[in-house]
Amino acid sequence: MLSFMLLISACGTEATGNSSSGAAESGTTPTNIKQGQAEGIPTAEQPQTKTVSTVTGDIEIPLQPKRIVAGEYLGSLIALGITPVGTSSHHIANPYLHDALKDVEDLGDGNGNLEKIAAMEPDLIIMDDMYAEMNEQLTKIAPTVIVPYASFKTVHEEVSYFGELLGKQKEATAWLADYDSRTAAAKERVLQVIPADSTFSILEYMGKDISTVGSNYGKGGPVIYNVLGFKPPAEVIDELTDPGWASLSTEVLPKYAGDYIVLTTDNQTMEDLKADSIWGGLDAVKNxxxxxxxxxxxxxxxxxxxxxQTEELTDWLVETKR
Incomplete structure (x- = not known):
């Protein structure tokens, strides 16, 4: 009987060892995921984490964060179905995210207030690199992922990155599929009425200051240049690629003005532009x-x-030809 019991025990040990080896070889437990094992507490109850590489080095973040504070990149989080517990004031004011953020805590100007962020007790913080000193303090509150400003050149890059970071790959794939379908339909509508070789300018006219941007700084640039595929006037393409923006005087405005202009301004109307000696001479204004x-x-x-914005600008462009 003793010999028989020893034989059974040896077989059980061997079976357990083989099972562990097989799991490791199959990769079912990624090496960058760690799970706490406090004595007397079931492993399943411990928070899981993973190590991610960032511009500030490798950091350990929750595998499934529950309380995210995000000073930036709110659009991607909302696209993935994630609502942060707090964000900065300018995101609260974002008209495109208004409904999704109605119950989110306003953490103040810039990337938010340190004291308010600490009071939220976040388990993950997501920020850009515009406030380096503040970011150093944030790491004392919770794991902080820093993603430099304007890091992503396309919507696909940004949504895919955060889908991977936050374990929402399926949600990222689904959202991007819908995005691709809707933007493709918009582009098709536009190209039915606007020649593909038409030139476009993205301008801002605030007070007396005039500036122009390429595809990486908002104001309609990502829509016109990345999504719809139009180009700025040939003479300024290189400048609007690198550095991607320029401050202008009214004297050189005609050089930067395309067949169509998307203009950000809080104090100019079409009547004002037509009455101006330089603006009024631009073909886009005349037409x-x-x-x-x-x-x-x-x-x-x-x-x-x-x-x-893609769908709104598409509606405008189609309307110009009616």
């Missing part, structure tokens, strides 16, 4: 090919804003 909107709508360029 009423100018889309005017305020900074409260044009300055946002998160994925949800870009999708909405």
């Amino acid at each position: 009423d090919h100018v889309y005017i909107w305020g900074a409260d709508r044009s300055w946002y360029w998160d994925p949800i804003a870009i999708l909405t």
Whole structure:
């Protein structure tokens, strides 16, 4: 009987060892995921984490964060079905995210107030790199992922990155599929009425200051250049690619003005532009090919804003040909 019991025990040990080896070889437990094992507490009850690489080094974040504070990149989080517990004031004011953020805590200007953020007791913080000193303090509150400003060149890059970061790959794939379908339909509508070689300018006219941007700084640039595929005037393409923006004087404005203009301004109307000796001489102004909107709508360029803006600008462009 003793010999028989020893034989059974040896077989059980061997079976357990083989099972563990098989799991490791199959990759079912990623090496960058760690799970706490406090004595006397079931492993399943411990929070799981994973290590991610960031511009500030490798950091350990929750596998399924529950209380995210995000000073930036709100559009991608909302697209993935994630509602943060707190965000900064300018995101609360985002008209494209208004409904999704109605119950989210306003953490103040910039990327938010440190004291307010700490009081939210977040388990993950997401920020850009615009406030380096503040970001150093945030790491003392919770794991903080820093993603440099304007890091992503396309909506696909941004949504896919956060889908991977937050374990929402399926949600990212589904949202991007809908995005692709809707933007493709918009582009098809536009190209039915606007020649593909038409030139476009993205301008801002605030006070006496005039500036122009390419595809990476909002104001309609991502929609016109990335989604709809139009180009700025050939003479300024290189400048609007690198550095991607320029401050202008009215004297050089004709050089930057395309067949169509998307104009951000809070104090100019079409009548004002037509009455101006330089603006009034631009073909886009003469032909009423100018889309005017305020900074409260044009300055946002998160994925949800870009999708909405694409459909709004498409409606305008189609209307210009009726």
